[in-house]
Amino acid sequence: MANARGKEIDGTHLSVEQANARGFLHRDYIAHCLRWTKICKDMNKGAAYRTSDIIDVGCGKDMPLARTLMTSRMAPRSYTGIEWNKMDVPSMFDNTSFKPKLIQDVDFTELEFEDESFNVGVCLEVLEHVEPLKAIAIIDKMAEVVGPSGVCYFSTPCYDEKVGHADNHVNEMTYEAVGSLLEARGYHIVEHYGTFASMKDYKPHMDEATKVMFDSLREYYDTNYLATIFAPLYPEHSRNVIWKCIPQSIGPTVTRFPEMKNYTHRLGSSEKWEDLLSV
Numbered sequence: 001m002a003n004a005r006g007k008e009i010d011g012t013h014l015s016v017e018q019a020n021a022r023g024f025l026h027r028d029y030i031a032h033c034l035r036w037t038k039i040c041k042d043m044n045k046g047a048a049y050r051t052s053d054i055i056d057v058g059c060g061k062d063m064p065l066a067r068t069l070m071t072s073r074m075a076p077r078s079y080t081g082i083e084w085n086k087m088d089v090p091s092m093f094d095n096t097s098f099k100p101k102l103i104q105d106v107d108f109t110e111l112e113f114e115d116e117s118f119n120v121g122v123c124l125e126v127l128e129h130v131e132p133l134k135a136i137a138i139i140d141k142m143a144e145v146v147g148p149s150g151v152c153y154f155s156t157p158c159y160d161e162k163v164g165h166a167d168n169h170v171n172e173m174t175y176e177a178v179g180s181l182l183e184a185r186g187y188h189i190v191e192h193y194g195t196f197a198s199m200k201d202y203k204p205h206m207d208e209a210t211k212v213m214f215d216s217l218r219e220y221y222d223t224n225y226l227a228t229i230f231a232p233l234y235p236e237h238s239r240n241v242i243w244k245c246i247p248q249s250i251g252p253t254v255t256r257f258p259e260m261k262n263y264t265h266r267l268g269s270s271e272k273w274e275d276l277l278s279v
Helices: 016-021 027-051 064-071 132-146 175-184 199-205 208-218 223-233 273-277
Strands: 053-057 078-083 101-104 120-124 151-157 187-196 240-247
Touching: 027 064, 027 120, 027 151, 027 187, 027 223, 027 240, 053 064, 053 132, 064 078, 120 132, 132 151, 132 175, 132 240, 151 175, 151 187, 175 187, 175 240, 187 223, 199 223, 208 223
Parallel strands: 053 078, 053 120, 078 101, 120 151
Antiparallel strands: 151 240, 187 240
16 A cells, blocks of 8 residues: 555655755754654763664664764764665765764665664654555564664654645554554553644643643744644644654563554554554
8 A cells, every 4th residue: 555656665754955945944854853862862861872782774864863963972882874765874974983884775674683783773754654564574673673671762653534644654653553553562662752743732631830831932932843842741642753662572561552453554544453463
């Protein structure tokens, strides 16, 4: 089931040039930046970046996470970017001691890493661009590569039937379905946050104190910025969520979401996830 562009794997990426071409930073690109800085924030705790071996699946043509780590002076012990598109390592790394490795023009699920090990897995804004079975394969492969002692970050849009889906997205899942899928594949969800949300979705759920803060900030910020400021508080009402998880290859699986059988797998299709999970 391809997307509106006829693609089963869509290699679309969002660059800062595209963001600037709009004349302002749209909430989508702001959310991208905040995802990268969230990972950097975690990497900075206890100087964890010094012992971090990162694999970034769908790293993007600009390698933005690697750029953010470098400019934040948090170069990890190793960084490997995996990219479906053809690309080169950005020239900004030419004269730096931080040399990110790039494996490009490949399918991550078909790679073998016999001589490499990773303890941080990153897969941001990828799952919505691939067919459901491929999304499952990516999630499973990440758990295999990172292992139970590591940590993984996933982010993807949350499907809303009232809004519809982007034409370049092959596989949009609801918030509940994403959480259930991660748990069904053996992950323990440590924390998760909305990365941007529509005012109409999150405002009805505010308590009085948050409403006062919202009204004060609204005097200055437009809805574009408010979308990213308040989304972390309401992941279940957000249009996009980042999930921090631990692969649970050993020990019991902790679940917080209903079983996957309750959800269709993409874009309102009647086909159930449980049918795919049995493959």
